[in-house]
Amino acid sequence: MATSTDVIVKHFRQILIWPLQLMPMPHKPGESSAMGQQWKIMQQEAAEGSPWQPRATEFDAAPENFEERHYREFVTFLPYVQRFLYGENASQSSNVAGYGLSPLHVFRRQDIRTVLMMFKDGTVHHFTVAHIDLYFFYDVDVVILAFEIAGENLPLKRVQDALFRFGRAFPAQWDEDKTAANCLRKVAWLDGVGDVISESDYEDRANYLSHLGRHRAPRMASHWEFLLNPLVLHHSAAKGNLRYRQIEYHRMPILAYLAVDDPFKLSDEDFYRLGMVTRPGNNDAAAYTQKTFEEFERQCCFDRFWVPERKHSSASTRMMCNGHAFVMVGMHSNQFYSDPYTGVLGQFRHQHFLMALIAHFHKAALLMFSDRLAVALSELNLQNVRSIRTFKREIRLLLEGFLRFNQRYWFREVSNQIVSDQLFQMMSRHLETNRLHSDVKESVQSMNQYxxxxxxxxxxxxxxxxxxxxxxxxxxxxxxxxxxxxxxxxxxxxxxxxxxxxxxxxxxxxxxxxxxxxxxxxxxxxxxxxxxxxxxxxxxxxxxxxxxxxxxx
Known part of the structure; x- marks a missing residue:
């Protein structure tokens, strides 16, 4: 079946979730650095005029301004997840303190209002920035960038291209015309009046090659480097106490929401390319076999609300998850699907986003622990007494951090609501966080036993x-x-x-x-x-x- 060419995406949302590993904070020789305290430096930077400012939550506002959307978001999650996401205030009528504030520390920048994307064919589109947030986690050296953009009335192929090319930290290779192979030709951050604040440098091939040769690590594209400042890349000559390093693949995990007039017009190949976040296909012939589509539907599709035989708006929503991406497609005229407050769009931007944030945080934190264990072991010199003492100190620090992570952050279930629970289980299964948790737990216990x-x-x-x-x-x-x-x-x-x-x-x-x-x-x-x-x-x-x-x- 040929790919659809006349489908227009009436409303489009894309949320990037980019986990990064934070390097230990500077400390005196012979002392261990406490984990997950980098948000304190961010607060100091905010006080000195950084564009990243602490983000107030809905719970910080007056209780009478609390909306139903916030209420529905809160009750979606189980109590221990609620305490993680929102904290718990002390009782007004009791001197007994509660759980305390949330271990999340969120910073937001509002100077970037528009994203300019120039595609391979020279076409330029502008996307509205909904929010740009940095999530810091108490006691864990991980930070997550959440970047949400929105667009209206876009061809389906253009949306597929944006999903495929936008969230790339650096180019993996270059084409014969010296443009980055799978990246956009140009990305630029625009302020409120349309002026360029920063733009990409994907075409600067020599700079990327020399950086890799010098630091044995890839450099970040200039617009992402600018966005994260005052965080600086650890493997670089940049100066700064807040240093980060890549922890996963250079393609950032994404969430996407597409509202179209008739989702039943989309072919199997359309859904496959959206769910697997591949580049748009040609109209000449299908690039995949029927067996590929069947396997995709079995492993990556959540079709509880998708019944194409009925052709009804109540059965026109399809959700797809493969670990790297969570994508949903539905009918724009369906009021419940398009409602940004209590409908599916509101759930996508809040409940689904938070579930994906938790799942990717789990994986990033476990990868961070695994990396720190490997580094500690690689630096161990049994002939050097100081090296042995440093190794013991680092392993015990990681053991304490992992125990706190287990008690505060590790959830196998986040909700008792059927849809939310099944979607989270689907995300966790594709990310293989349970297996990774078992591996890290075994490694930590082995090190401690040693x-x-x-x-x-x-x-x-x-x-x-x-x-x-x-x-x-x-x-x-x-x-x-x-x-x-x-x-x-x-x-x-x-x-x-x-x-x-x-x-x-x-x-x-x-x-x-x-x-x-x-x-x-x-x-x-x-x-x-x-x-x-x-x-x-x-x-x-x-x-x-x-x-x-x-x-x-």
């Missing part, structure tokens, strides 16, 4: 050394105890003579004790051989001789 075993080994070595010193010290104690004080009569000697005797005896005994400790490992082997009846006297004496034999390294 540290515990290492502590037990050191304690056992200490006990062996003390035992050896005690055994050999017992010989001297027994001998001197038998002889008593009758060997030397010093009672009538002067104080200075007694002090000199004390020093003369203390020095060799102290040296002997330390020498015994130094040779305690070899002496322990001698004691083991002597206590074993199966070991011959000759071999026992040989073991004793090994105490003074220099071992080869």
């Amino acid at each position: 540290l515990e075993n290492e502590d037990l080994r050191r304690q056992a070595d200490t006990v062996v050394r003390l035992t050896v010193v005690t055994v050999f010290g017992l010989l001297g104690t027994t001998i001197t105890g038998f002889l008593g004080m009758n060997l030397f009569s010093l009672a009538d000697e002067s104080l200075s003579t007694k002090i000199w005797y004390f020093i003369a005896v203390s020095a060799p005994i102290t040296w002997l004790i330390f020498y015994t400790v130094a040779k305690s490992k070899a002496l322990a082997e001698f004691l083991d051989a002597m206590s074993d009846e199966r070991v011959s006297l000759r071999r026992t004496l040989k073991t004793l001789a090994n105490v003074w034999r220099k071992k080869k390294s």
Whole structure:
């Protein structure tokens, strides 16, 4: 079936969800840096005039201004998710404090009002910016950019192209005409009067290549780099305390909402390209087999409200999820689907967005823990005492952070409402967060077990050394105890003579004790051989001789 060419998207929404890993904050040598405290620096930057300002929530407004949309959003989630997203105030009638404020810290910038996109064919479209937010998470070194844009009356192919090309942090390759292969030809941020604030540099191939050669990491496109400031790329020469690094694929996860006049006109290929976020196809022939479509419908389509045989508005909504993207298509004339407050559009922008935010945060946080574990292990040098101490400190910090993550953020269910629950389970399944959680949990426990075993080994070595010193010290104690004080009569000697005797005896005994400790490992082997009846006297004496034999390294 050929791809539709005359379908117009009456209303279009695209939300980028871009998870980034935050680098540990600067700290004094020998100290551990607390995780998830970067939002405090953002607050300082906001006070100094940064475009990123703390975003007030609906709960900060007067209670009489609270709307039904906010209420419906709140009750969608289970209580523990509500506390994560919105916090909990202390009771007005009780001195008992509640859960506390939400661990989310959100910053918003409002200077960018329009996104200019120039496509490969030179066509330019302007999209309205709905909001640009940065989500910081208490106790977790992860930040998520949420960027929502909207458009009206766009050809379906243009929407497919925008979904495919817009959310790219940097180009993966260049075409023969030296333009970025899968990126837009140009992206620009415009202010309220239409002036360009920043624009992309996808075509600057030499700069991307030299940056990768110098830092062993790709650089971000200039417009994304500008947008995130004061956050700066860790693998760069830029200065700043808020540093981030890429944690996933360079294509940003997306949510998309499409309202069309007749969604039943869309072909299987249209839905596949939208759900899998591929580039628009040619009209000559279908690029995929029927088996591909069937597998896509089975794994990625949520068709609870999609019954094309009925041709009715109540059965005209299709949702698709593949982990990278969540896309929904419905009928524009269906008032419930197009209602931006309590309808499907409102649910998409709020409930569905928050579910996707949680799912992608789970994956980003788990990848962050995995990366930090790998870095800690790679920097471990068993020949360096300081390296071992740093490794232990980092692993215990990660263990504490992972335990807090489990208690505060890790949810297998977010809602008891059937649709919300099934959509979240679908997102989590495609992102494989449960498997990733099990892998990270096992790695953290293995690292912790290693540290515990290492502590037990050191304690056992200490006990062996003390035992050896005690055994050999017992010989001297027994001998001197038998002889008593009758060997030397010093009672009538002067104080200075007694002090000199004390020093003369203390020095060799102290040296002997330390020498015994130094040779305690070899002496322990001698004691083991002597206590074993199966070991011959000759071999026992040989073991004793090994105490003074220099071992080869």
